[in-house]
Amino acid sequence: MIQNLNEHQKEDLQEALAHGGQKVTPQREVVYAVLLAKRDHPTVDEVFQRARESMPGLSLATVYNCLETFVGCGLVRQVNHERESTRYCPNLAPHAHFRDESTGRVHDIELPDHVLTTLRSLLPSGFETEAIEISFHGHTKNSRNHTSN
Amino acid sequence: MIQNLNEHQKEDLQEALAHGGQKVTPQREVVYAVLLAKRDHPTVDEVFQRARESMPGLSLATVYNCLETFVGCGLVRQVNHERESTRYCPNLAPHAHFRDESTGRVHDIELPDHVLTTLRSLLPSGFETEAIEISFHGHTKNSRNHTSN
DNA sequence: GTGGGTGTTTAGAATGATTCAAAACCTCAA
DNA sequence: TTGAGGTTTTGAATCATTCTAAACACCCAC
Structure with missing residues (x-):
């Protein structure tokens, strides 16, 4: 109780x-x-x-x-923002995603090795990771005018 | 076409x-x-x-x-692993999540400021981020024996 | 070339999380 | 007491995804 x-x-x-x-x-x-x-x-x-x-x-x-x-009201966090349809990409290089909230568009962000290494070093011992997913959420300036893909 | x-x-x-x-x-x-x-x-x-x-x-x-x-077969990546139920947590400090694939349990991982700064610095100019979500997927050693929590 | 066997595709039903709609509720203030 | 607001409830609706079963397609052995 x-x-x-x-x-x-x-x-x-x-x-x-x-x-x-x-x-x-x-x-x-x-x-x-x-x-x-x-x-x-x-x-x-x-x-x-x-x-x-x-x-x-x-x-x-x-x-x-x-x-x-x-x-x-910022009292609690949602662990799984991404409750929309799953998306797919053929970019196999390690990269993060940036989701522009105004357009819904997703951009790839390259991830240098040292960042991944740093991230992995944050884990307590005994934690073995197979994948790291990073996603940024925000807006791009002038996103309204973006026409590119 | x-x-x-x-x-x-x-x-x-x-x-x-x-x-x-x-x-x-x-x-x-x-x-x-x-x-x-x-x-x-x-x-x-x-x-x-x-x-x-x-x-x-x-x-x-x-x-x-x-x-x-x-x-x-590793030809394509899924942008949105987390297609299960949304989860919630009241831990407002910036932190990542580690999901143990064998137990389904989610652990909080603290994120030092410098990591967040580094991450933000990867974004091209014009990208303004409101939130960064990081999730690790993997296994914890001896996870089969974990009884805690 | 015929008959299986295996993996693949199809259509449609089933599932499961989430959202919506509308009615009932509560509370506060006039 | 009445009314306006936001809140809760129930049940229906939606939507992505998975499942099921039947039809296919291909390949190999005979």
């Missing part, structure tokens, strides 16, 4: 929500508490299951709503 | 497929040609549309099959 939020956490929640003119609700408290309770990157459905233990009437849609709200 | 593969490209395809004991087929040629023709990271559906121009009978399922095969 999920602990209630402590004072400090309640404040964080209240403050973050206040920005968008939004309110603290019992559902939001529970969902937030679930996220804080076990930091194992739960899926929406996992959050739903856990939250229901303290609030049986809670609906899945509400969990989606809460999470979206939290992400919107 | 998509160009046919040139000799060199045909060889690449043939060779890559040969590894898994798989064959070059007209459909695979067309799909591969589509990927090479316009390197704009198309979605499956976009590939499907383009490929149909040269091969009207082609089915969507086949495009999925071809792409999966290509990824399997």
Whole structure:
């Protein structure tokens, strides 16, 4: 069963929500508490299951709503931005992707070896990586005028 | 309309497929040609549309099959690995994620500022980034025995 | 060339995550 | 008390992807 939020956490929640003119609700408290309770990157459905233990009437849609709200006010991060269709590219050289949010276009960004090495060095021992995915999200200046491919 | 593969490209395809004991087929040629023709990271559906121009009978399922095969034999990259449920975490400090493929568990990896700076410096001018997502995929040693969390 | 066998393609159904729509709810303020 | 807002609920709708089963195509042994 999920602990209630402590004072400090309640404040964080209240403050973050206040920005968008939004309110603290019992559902939001529970969902937030679930996220804080076990930091194992739960899926929406996992959050739903856990939250229901303290609030049986809670609906899945509400969990989606809460999470979206939290992400919107910077209280929580989404681990998997890229929930659109999978994309493919025949560029096999190690490279990152830059996704221009205004156009939806994806650009390749070359990755020098030393960057990959540095990244790999951040991993605790015992972690063996087969792939590193890096994606930037942002905007390109004058992106409105880009016509190139 | 998509160009046919040139000799060199045909060889690449043939060779890559040969590894898994798989064959070059007209459909695979067309799909591969589509990927090479316009390197704009198309979605499956976009590939499907383009490929149909040269091969009207082609089915969507086949495009999925071809792409999966290509990824399997390292001919093509999938831009969006993470096609499972979106996950959420309340860790707001900049960090990457390591996904252990054997357990499905996701670990946070701290990201020192200098790494982020370096990464940002790879972008061409005019690219302004709001978020950088980094995810490692691999295995942790003894992951079979992990019971924590 | 005939008959399997194997891997490939096809169409359509099934799945699963997510979003949408509409009604019911709550709360606060006039 | 009424009304306006945002919020929650339920269930339906959407959309990418995967699955299933049937039709194909190719190749090798006979």
